[in-house]
Amino acid sequence: MTATEEHAPPAGFGRMKRKEDPRFIRGRGTYVDDVRLPGMLYGAVLRSPHAHARIRSIDISAAEAHPKVRAVITGQTLAGLNLAWMPTLSNDTQAVLATDKVRFQGQEVAFVVAEDRYSARDALELIEVDYEVLPAVVDARRALDPDAPVIRDDKEGRTDNHIFDWETGDAERTEQVFRDAEVTVAEDILYPRVHPAPLETCGAVADYDKVTGKLTVWETTQAPHAHRTLYALVAGLPEHKIRIISPDIGGGFGGKVGIYPGYVCAVVGSIVTGRPVKWVEDRSENLMSTAFARDFHMRGEIAASRDGTIRAVRVTVLADHGAFNGTAQPTKYPAGFFGVFTGSYDLEAAYCKVTGVYTNKAPGGVAYACSFRITEAVYLVERMVDVLAFELGMDPAELRMRNLLRPEQFPYASQTGWVYDSGNYLRQLELAMELAGYRALRAEQAERRARGELMGIGVSFFTEAVGAGPRKQMDILGLGMADGADLQVHPTGKAVLRISVQTQGQGHETTFAQIVANELGISPDDVEVVHGDTDQTPFGLGTYGSRSTPVSGAATAVVARKVRERARIVASAMLEVSPDDLDWDGSRWFVRGDPDKGKTIAEIAMAAHSSLELPEGVEGHLDAQTVYNPPNLTYPSGAYICVVDVDPGTGTVQVRRFVAVDDCGVRINPMIVEGQVHGGLADGVGMALMEVIAFDADGNCLGGSFMDYLLPTSMECPSWELGETVTPSPHHPIGAKGVGESATVGSPPAVVNAVLDAIRVRHADMPLTPAQVWRAIQGRPLRTDLAIT
């Protein structure tokens, strides 16, 4: 249409440099530890050296006498304020500062507030705690033994360490299929305890203003609104007098969803001293006490036909939740979304049972881009499919091809009740195989094997369920998982979007501006995205579980469409036609049949604020707000192929290539999507080969520093090779699905499958460190209890 050519096309979707970068590349981001308030004090936490011990007494007199100390807070102090315990996001309780016992090494025992960082640390050394050491429950498999020490004797009537049993699927029908099956395979599979280890540790700056009664807390949080409500419920402070600010966050990965004792201590410290208090944990504290991930002891079983048709999957899981059930997941899903363990396959039956137990380890469970336990589910099924391939002597890619859901089967209701929205799995795996040159790789592998070289090719295919979620089914502590969005359009057509979710590096300030730009036909540069401040944004549950784009991105599109509809009415008044006679061309409302007559959002915005006479019932301005309640989750998928070389002499694994074909529906900013995938792939290499939070028999954490908890560097990571397919989500306003956790979910099984393919071993647990691989090659038992063996 010639008429529209004079108007700039909507900038909308596509590659675009990030709006947040100019501050970061100048070192001008504002992270929590960069916040500095007048008169600010510094807090430090005294932690338990024992995994399980009774506290006989705490002597704080010497610490209090330190000239720079302003307050020493213990569990007893907090008990006086009814704050010694706080609720977790799984409706359990967690000690803020221990009163009766310590239940894991690194647990918070006392909090010192001093004039500077170093003095606060010095004073910790002056606190004398008399402990009576108790036997610790370290191995989750021993937690339910009749003679196991009871960890949670703070809970009345507690006689064991059992937290929950949860099951899904049809046990009887699954058993039936297993009885009839030509082939069954079973394997014990551990997804070891790992840690998200964001580069920025957790911290808070609390500022309680006694005069106004207002509490402002800068926090490393992915869920500022949920925190505000929880502080109101826990501390009894009125919610409108609480402001949570989540400034720039140095990576979250799920580790910054919950409330940590240090945050509460900083708040109490500020209330007690009348001055702002900053608390920032060190790296050991981060690794030893904040939310771990995984720790799932799984037994997987597959029933199949000889020809490789997978008929049923059955799983039993023992979930180690640590000393407090501190997972953050929807109330009705104590094992998260593990129910998608049926994978990307069309099954006759499926069943799983998950048992959660307490151990003397740090609390947590849902973190590290786990998509609410989908990481564990995908690892289980994708490892088991390879075990089946091993048993049948089939090619693992061919076996998957035989069983993947077909495009015509969508929407697909799984045996465990999940409705997969869309996908084109066969094409996706085909594309990955093309990009990898799969057949040539297999030929090369055969040649190398003939020469005694160990080369492995690993395949994984995953489906995620993200974007929690429908309010009716999903809530956290009673708070429904719907998110709000407010959009203001100023008279000159510049817009301000306020969202409930919060970026920890995902680039919301850019992509969410692009969503608005796409809907309103304005430039993303003309949209300011406000987030991470509860006083400035609408309520919502925050960023985790890859929910920002599926939930808040949808809210943003919906609110922008509301604005566009308001604009239509104003435009109709401007053009003196009926709103029904106007069409939207991507950047203007124009008169149908007379495309030269049209108005842009900027023109309409000015008119909406002017003295223009508006139709009856139209208030003026263009601003709108919405709350988005997702009708279903969205189901991103991926086909991954990893190529490794293993040194037969040392067991060292080098990841040579990694091909990832992701389908996250419509891509708002492909550059950012690819960046998300890159990061997740590195996570997978780390977890598969290096990362583990291990404990010794006494419950001492063996992964408490970056010298022990090994992270992948540029040397362990190959140059990632990406591909994409796009099957839009049919129920999402812009067809997007979310991608933040996809690669973290999908890559560990690809790497592990590749290593085991190289050494021709049916199964070995992560992390496949050189020593572990060497043991596996030698047929020796693995040492999953130690980080470096």
Next chain:
Amino acid sequence: MRITVTVNDAEYTREVEPRLLLIHFLRDELGLTGSHWGCDTSNCGACVVWLDGKPVKSCTVLAAMADGRAVRTVEGLERDGRLDPVQQGFMECHGLQCGFCTPGMMMTARWLLDHNPDPAEAEIREAISGQVCRCTGYENIVRSVRWAAEHPAEVTA
């Protein structure tokens, strides 16, 4: 003790504790919060700054050791309102996500390019191998440094 340190061409004299770490001196005493603290054990490199022209991990350098010496931080990369090509490269190639490791990565990258203006991918990977990024999987950091190598003079205000 009294120390005098030149940071980004400006001289600062401060009374400090002998045990004060350089990273805390920069952040807490001088308010230069662009350099980050990440691990305490020299593993992550979020704190990398230059000391007399060489990248160091400032979480394991005492402020006292910088007495009489010159420090350059991320705040000193931009000159006369013009970005360093490394800074531009990180924006062009999506070399950062959360931004926490970025200042340290850029300081190492600048040093690399000063000594090897046309580094191969493997050389870039080796140069940044003492630093951790949890977001990018390193791919786009490598590309960003390559971009800077290919555009030595292209900087924006």
